[in-house]
Amino acid sequence: LVSKPQPHMCASSTLAAQLRSARSRGRWAEALRLWKSAGELEFRGIDAAACGEALGAMAKAGAAEEAALLLRQMHARRLAPDHAAIGSAVAACVAGGAWEESFKLLAEVERWPYGVGAVAYNAAITACGHASVAEEALALLRRMAQRGVTATEVTYGAAIGACGRGHAWEAAVGLLEEMPAGSVRLELQML
Numbered sequence: 001l002v003s004k005p006q007p008h009m010c011a012s013s014t015l016a017a018q019l020r021s022a023r024s025r026g027r028w029a030e031a032l033r034l035w036k037s038a039g040e041l042e043f044r045g046i047d048a049a050a051c052g053e054a055l056g057a058m059a060k061a062g063a064a065e066e067a068a069l070l071l072r073q074m075h076a077r078r079l080a081p082d083h084a085a086i087g088s089a090v091a092a093c094v095a096g097g098a099w100e101e102s103f104k105l106l107a108e109v110e111r112w113p114y115g116v117g118a119v120a121y122n123a124a125i126t127a128c129g130h131a132s133v134a135e136e137a138l139a140l141l142r143r144m145a146q147r148g149v150t151a152t153e154v155t156y157g158a159a160i161g162a163c164g165r166g167h168a169w170e171a172a173v174g175l176l177e178e179m180p181a182g183s184v185r186l187e188l189q190m191l
Protein backbone atom coordinates (compact mmCIF):
# COMPACT_ATOMS: atom_id res chain seq x y z
CA LEU A 1 0.00 0.00 0.00
CA VAL A 2 1.21 3.44 -0.91
CA SER A 3 -0.09 6.16 1.34
CA LYS A 4 -1.29 9.35 -0.18
CA PRO A 5 0.66 12.45 0.78
CA GLN A 6 -1.20 14.60 3.24
CA PRO A 7 -2.39 17.92 1.74
CA HIS A 8 -0.68 19.92 4.48
CA MET A 9 2.64 18.19 3.76
CA CYS A 10 2.44 19.08 0.06
CA ALA A 11 1.58 22.66 0.91
CA SER A 12 4.51 22.90 3.31
CA SER A 13 7.04 21.45 0.87
CA THR A 14 5.72 23.79 -1.83
CA LEU A 15 6.02 26.73 0.55
CA ALA A 16 9.59 25.71 1.45
CA ALA A 17 10.47 25.46 -2.26
CA GLN A 18 8.95 28.87 -3.01
CA LEU A 19 10.80 30.45 -0.08
CA ARG A 20 14.08 28.80 -1.13
CA SER A 21 13.58 30.02 -4.70
CA ALA A 22 12.94 33.61 -3.62
CA ARG A 23 15.95 33.53 -1.27
CA SER A 24 18.25 32.08 -3.93
CA ARG A 25 17.34 34.96 -6.23
CA GLY A 26 18.07 37.48 -3.48
CA ARG A 27 14.42 38.43 -3.11
CA TRP A 28 14.15 38.54 0.68
CA ALA A 29 11.10 40.81 0.72
CA GLU A 30 9.27 38.43 -1.61
CA ALA A 31 10.16 35.49 0.64
CA LEU A 32 8.85 37.35 3.67
CA ARG A 33 5.61 38.20 1.85
CA LEU A 34 5.18 34.52 0.93
CA TRP A 35 5.73 33.55 4.55
CA LYS A 36 3.24 36.06 5.87
CA SER A 37 0.64 35.07 3.28
CA ALA A 38 0.99 31.46 4.46
CA GLY A 39 -0.28 32.48 7.88
CA GLU A 40 2.88 31.76 9.85
CA LEU A 41 1.16 32.15 13.20
CA GLU A 42 -1.28 29.30 12.59
CA PHE A 43 1.36 26.69 11.72
CA ARG A 44 -1.21 24.35 10.24
CA GLY A 45 0.77 22.04 8.04
CA ILE A 46 3.91 24.15 8.10
CA ASP A 47 7.01 22.07 8.74
CA ALA A 48 10.51 22.79 10.03
CA ALA A 49 11.91 23.08 6.48
CA ALA A 50 9.52 25.90 5.56
CA CYS A 51 10.25 27.62 8.87
CA GLY A 52 13.98 27.29 8.22
CA GLU A 53 13.62 28.87 4.80
CA ALA A 54 11.60 31.72 6.31
CA LEU A 55 14.26 32.23 8.99
CA GLY A 56 16.92 32.40 6.27
CA ALA A 57 14.98 35.16 4.53
CA MET A 58 14.49 36.95 7.84
CA ALA A 59 18.25 36.84 8.47
CA LYS A 60 18.98 38.50 5.15
CA ALA A 61 16.24 41.08 5.72
CA GLY A 62 17.33 41.82 9.30
CA ALA A 63 13.86 40.94 10.59
CA ALA A 64 14.98 40.40 14.19
CA GLU A 65 11.65 40.37 16.01
CA GLU A 66 9.97 38.12 13.46
CA ALA A 67 12.86 35.64 13.47
CA ALA A 68 13.05 35.42 17.26
CA LEU A 69 9.27 34.94 17.41
CA LEU A 70 9.29 32.24 14.72
CA LEU A 71 12.12 30.31 16.39
CA ARG A 72 10.28 30.41 19.71
CA GLN A 73 7.06 29.29 17.98
CA MET A 74 8.90 26.38 16.38
CA HIS A 75 10.14 25.28 19.79
CA ALA A 76 6.70 25.68 21.40
CA ARG A 77 5.13 23.57 18.63
CA ARG A 78 7.91 20.98 18.78
CA LEU A 79 9.13 21.66 15.26
CA ALA A 80 12.81 20.96 15.86
CA PRO A 81 14.90 23.73 14.30
CA ASP A 82 18.20 22.60 12.81
CA HIS A 83 21.51 24.40 13.32
CA ALA A 84 20.98 26.51 10.19
CA ALA A 85 17.55 27.70 11.36
CA ILE A 86 18.88 28.61 14.80
CA GLY A 87 21.85 30.37 13.23
CA SER A 88 19.54 32.28 10.88
CA ALA A 89 17.39 33.49 13.78
CA VAL A 90 20.43 34.75 15.71
CA ALA A 91 21.85 36.29 12.51
CA ALA A 92 18.53 38.07 11.88
CA CYS A 93 18.87 39.72 15.28
CA VAL A 94 22.41 40.83 14.45
CA ALA A 95 21.44 42.11 10.98
CA GLY A 96 18.50 43.96 12.48
CA GLY A 97 20.75 45.71 15.01
CA ALA A 98 19.21 43.83 17.94
CA TRP A 99 22.53 42.67 19.42
CA GLU A 100 21.21 42.17 22.94
CA GLU A 101 18.36 40.06 21.58
CA SER A 102 20.88 37.89 19.71
CA PHE A 103 22.67 37.15 23.01
CA LYS A 104 19.38 36.51 24.81
CA LEU A 105 18.06 34.26 22.03
CA LEU A 106 21.29 32.25 21.90
CA ALA A 107 21.27 31.73 25.68
CA GLU A 108 17.64 30.62 25.50
CA VAL A 109 18.25 28.19 22.64
CA GLU A 110 21.24 26.67 24.45
CA ARG A 111 18.75 25.33 27.01
CA TRP A 112 16.64 23.63 24.32
CA PRO A 113 17.30 20.01 23.33
CA TYR A 114 18.30 20.67 19.71
CA GLY A 115 21.92 21.75 20.08
CA VAL A 116 23.47 24.92 18.77
CA GLY A 117 25.98 24.93 15.92
CA ALA A 118 28.84 27.21 15.00
CA VAL A 119 26.65 29.41 12.76
CA ALA A 120 24.61 30.71 15.72
CA TYR A 121 27.72 31.30 17.82
CA ASN A 122 29.42 33.04 14.90
CA ALA A 123 26.47 35.39 14.53
CA ALA A 124 26.44 36.21 18.25
CA ILE A 125 30.21 36.76 18.27
CA THR A 126 29.80 39.05 15.26
CA ALA A 127 27.22 40.97 17.29
CA CYS A 128 29.86 41.38 20.00
CA GLY A 129 32.06 43.08 17.44
CA HIS A 130 29.27 45.48 16.47
CA ALA A 131 28.71 46.26 20.14
CA SER A 132 32.49 46.42 20.89
CA VAL A 133 32.14 43.92 23.75
CA ALA A 134 35.25 41.78 23.58
CA GLU A 135 34.65 39.99 26.89
CA GLU A 136 31.28 38.69 25.73
CA ALA A 137 32.87 37.42 22.49
CA LEU A 138 35.53 35.57 24.48
CA ALA A 139 32.87 34.14 26.80
CA LEU A 140 30.92 32.86 23.79
CA LEU A 141 34.08 31.27 22.41
CA ARG A 142 34.57 29.47 25.75
CA ARG A 143 30.92 28.34 25.76
CA MET A 144 31.37 26.88 22.29
CA ALA A 145 34.33 24.83 23.49
CA GLN A 146 32.47 23.69 26.62
CA ARG A 147 29.57 22.49 24.45
CA GLY A 148 31.84 20.70 21.99
CA VAL A 149 31.18 23.09 19.09
CA THR A 150 34.26 23.52 16.91
CA ALA A 151 35.37 27.08 16.22
CA THR A 152 35.78 27.87 12.51
CA GLU A 153 37.66 30.52 10.55
CA VAL A 154 34.57 32.68 10.81
CA THR A 155 34.45 32.17 14.58
CA TYR A 156 38.04 33.23 15.10
CA GLY A 157 37.71 36.11 12.66
CA ALA A 158 34.61 37.43 14.41
CA ALA A 159 36.18 37.02 17.87
CA ILE A 160 39.40 38.74 16.82
CA GLY A 161 37.37 41.52 15.21
CA ALA A 162 35.33 41.94 18.42
CA CYS A 163 38.53 42.11 20.44
CA GLY A 164 39.95 44.69 18.05
CA ARG A 165 36.86 46.88 18.17
CA GLY A 166 36.70 46.44 21.93
CA HIS A 167 40.38 47.47 22.24
CA ALA A 168 41.31 44.10 23.75
CA TRP A 169 44.51 43.76 21.74
CA GLU A 170 46.16 41.22 24.04
CA ALA A 171 43.12 38.97 23.79
CA ALA A 172 43.20 39.29 19.98
CA VAL A 173 46.86 38.24 19.94
CA GLY A 174 46.01 35.37 22.32
CA LEU A 175 43.36 34.14 19.88
CA LEU A 176 45.87 34.28 17.04
CA GLU A 177 48.22 32.12 19.09
CA GLU A 178 45.41 29.75 20.10
CA MET A 179 44.27 29.00 16.56
CA PRO A 180 45.38 25.68 15.14
CA ALA A 181 48.47 26.20 12.99
CA GLY A 182 47.69 26.20 9.28
CA SER A 183 43.98 25.61 9.70
CA VAL A 184 42.82 29.21 9.63
CA ARG A 185 43.57 31.93 7.09
CA LEU A 186 43.30 35.47 8.30
CA GLU A 187 42.82 38.69 6.44
CA LEU A 188 44.50 41.81 7.73
CA GLN A 189 41.27 43.78 7.62
CA MET A 190 39.95 41.76 10.60
CA LEU A 191 42.28 43.58 12.92
